[in-house]
Amino acid sequence: MVAARRRGIATASASRSAPLKVDVTDLAALSAFLDAQAPKQILNCVALVDVATCERDPALAYAVNARPVSVMADHATRTGCRLIHISTDHFFTGDGRRSHGEGDPVRLLNEYARSKFAAEAFALTAPGALVLRTNFLGWPSATGRSLGEWALQVIETQCPADLYADQFVSCLDVWSLAEAVLDLMDAGAAGILNLGAREVFSKAEFVLALARRLGRDLPHARLTSVSAAGVRRPDSLGLDVSRAEALLRRPLPGLGQVVDSLAHHRDPTGAVP
Ligand SMILES: NC(=O)c1ccc[n+]([C@@H]2O[C@H](COP(=O)([O-])OP(=O)(O)OC[C@H]3O[C@@H](n4cnc5c(N)ncnc54)[C@H](OP(=O)(O)O)[C@@H]3O)[C@@H](O)[C@H]2O)c1
Numbered sequence: 492m493v494a495a496r497r498r499g500i501a502t503a504s505a506s507r508s509a510p511l512k513v514d515v516t517d518l519a520a521l522s523a524f525l526d527a528q529a530p531k532q533i534l535n536c537v538a539l540v541d542v543a544t545c546e547r548d549p550a551l552a553y554a555v556n557a558r559p560v561s562v563m564a565d566h567a568t569r570t571g572c573r574l575i576h577i578s579t580d581h582f583f584t585g586d587g588r589r590s591h592g593e594g595d596p597v598r599l600l601n602e603y604a605r606s607k608f609a610a611e612a613f614a615l616t617a618p619g620a621l622v623l624r625t626n627f628l629g630w631p632s633a634t635g636r637s638l639g640e641w642a643l644q645v646i647e648t649q650c651p652a653d654l655y656a657d658q659f660v661s662c663l664d665v666w667s668l669a670e671a672v673l674d675l676m677d678a679g680a681a682g683i684l685n686l687g688a689r690e691v692f693s694k695a696e697f698v699l700a701l702a703r704r705l706g707r708d709l710p711h712a713r714l715t716s717v718s719a720a721g722v723r724r725p726d727s728l729g730l731d732v733s734r735a736e737a738l739l740r741r742p743l744p745g746l747g748q749v750v751d752s753l754a755h756h757r758d759p760t761g762a763v764p
Contacts, residue, residue, distance in 0.1 A: 516558075518559065529570070529572075533573070533575065534575045538555065546603070555606075556603070557610040558613075561613040567617035567618075575621045578623060579624060579625070580624055581725055582599065582624070583728055584600060584725035584726050585598070587659060588693075588727070590732075591727070593734065619679075621676070621681050621682070623686045625687055626663070626728060628662045628749070638662070645698065645709065646707050653715040654694060654714055654715065655694040657717055657726055658724070659692065659728060661729050663688045664753055667743070667749070687743070688743060688744055689744065695714050
């Protein structure tokens with residue numbers, strides 16, 4: 492929202508607690524809401540992201556993550572507005588640090604992934620829809636418990652922490668993500684597109700890199716495996732972002748730039764070492 496406003500784009504944020512109230516699981520209310528607001532573009536960031544809750548209640552995961560996207564796509568098709576849907580990288584597993592292209596076969600290990608994959612199909616029924624497969628870090632998040640916030644807390648308090656050494660991602664900092672999303676919208680990008688960091692790294696490597704960047708040690712952190720997590724989670728989430736880079740005409744950040752951006756946004760005065 493901040494990045495869009497900086498570009499002079501009029502924005503309105505809608506969710507159950509946002510200034511504009513809507514519960515997307517009430518499909519009739521969602522449809523009426525979209526008709527009343529008549530947006531030129533819909534950027535759908537709504538999701539039930541708690542993997543354990545999705546696993547316990549697949550119907551709820553579908554009701555929040557997938558089914559409303561069909562209503563948004565129908566609205567976009569009827570009115571000519573553009574749908575940009577934020578998807579996930581939660582679709583790949585078993586091949587380590589590999590970066591996955593948009594056309595690579597997916598493996599759906601849990602209900603979060605299944606509901607998000609169904610959402611992509613719904614979104615793509617709208618002409619010109621853009622589906623962004625991504626993973627990002629930053630703050631403040633709606634829950635205050637995002638990976639970036641957790642990593643910062645672990646680093647600042649030096650508390651004991653288990654770091655996944657075998658779950659690979661290409662997380663982008665949320666500030667670079669926002670600029671890239673807006674640039675891709677300007678560029679008229681459509682279809683499924685990967686958007687992440689240009690390097691693939693483990694979650695442990697990310698936390699350790701951020702700690703180093705902030706000049707801190709992690710004496711009580713230990714390396715563990717994502718297979719120890721309660722719900723089955725994919726482990727090879729790396730994204731090949733070369734198509735996005737070609738559309739953007741610039742390289743996306745690597746791990747070093749991602750942690751630099753996080754350090755800068757923790758302390759914009761530059762006091763961070
Ligand atoms: N964080 C990541 O690393 C990551 C990685 C891959 C993909 N993603 C995707 O990025 C998007 C945003 O994720 P996030 O991590 O920022 O999650 P988040 O902080 O939990 O945000 C989810 C948003 O969905 C809204 N929402 C949930 N249920 C709703 C409902 N029934 N009706 C209306 N709004 C509802 C929430 O607002 P209210 O509670 O106010 O309704 C909240 O603003 C999601 O599509 C997620 O799948 C995130």
